[in-house]
Amino acid sequence: MNTATTIERPIISTEELLNAWKGHRNLTRKVIEVFPEKDLFSFSVGGMRPFVDLCKEMITVSAGGLKQIITGVIEPFEDAMPQIKEKADLLQAWDEATEQISIYFPQISAEKFHEDINLFGEYKFPVIENIQYFIDNEIHHRAQGYVYLRALGIEPPFFWDRY
């Protein structure tokens, strides 16, 4: 097991990873903002889920996942999903999740990052791999929102606009 104290050739610090993640969250928030209210809840391509559902997944996976890492209390994925009825609800849930991430993430000890956790009772990997998955999953689903916006004739934010 690669514990934090024995990381050879370290390349990314805990703070750098958190900052990169927060940059991605800023961009995803901008994508939510440019979605028309109606399309956020109903538009999709090829039978996929509307963007609100992809965002609910991102919120549950990220803030919900970190909460499980910190508290050790594992709950099923569906039970952790927020109720969202309007775009304003989604933006509020998004901001609350960002705040929770900012609080929980720095509480993870160097050792804990490389311990296994069975997240949502389904995903048993080291904490760091679960967190990398949260971020990758956000980039993946946000990019699908980009295609929805293009299909709606709406210009999405620049991919590098993370501020």
Added chain:
Amino acid sequence: MNTATTIERPIISTEELLNAWKGHRNLTRKVIEVFPEKDLFSFSVGGMRPFVDLCKEMITVSAGGLKQIITGVIEPFEDAMPQIKEKADLLQAWDEATEQISIYFPQISAEKFHEDINLFGEYKFPVIENIQYFIDNEIHHRAQGYVYLRALGIEPPFFWDRY
């Protein structure tokens, strides 16, 4: 500047980052494989580029970018773009890029990762941030390929299938 020797609270090693990247490359290759030949070159949604062009960008950015990091020879983005006429060409270019990444990446010194480089004469950031951008950009454009596949009625590979 945060040099490798002074990384506080390191979380990811050079090897772990390379392995995560290779996993993503395996998945992107699977996405290319399931695209029908014709649609790879012509299908798109909302006026976006066809998937072959997104893949050409990924190849140029990643293997081309790493080459510039190692050699210090900066060339414009367009000049580094591969010629691709068939799906077989793309798969071959993909595999060659993966091989180049495997060779170049371990040659980057711990210090160099945190030095600025003006990649393609356009993107002046620390090497590590440029590399994180390569990976994020691949996840982003591959996800758009997922939507194209869904719109074509084709099941894409599982997001976690990186082997």
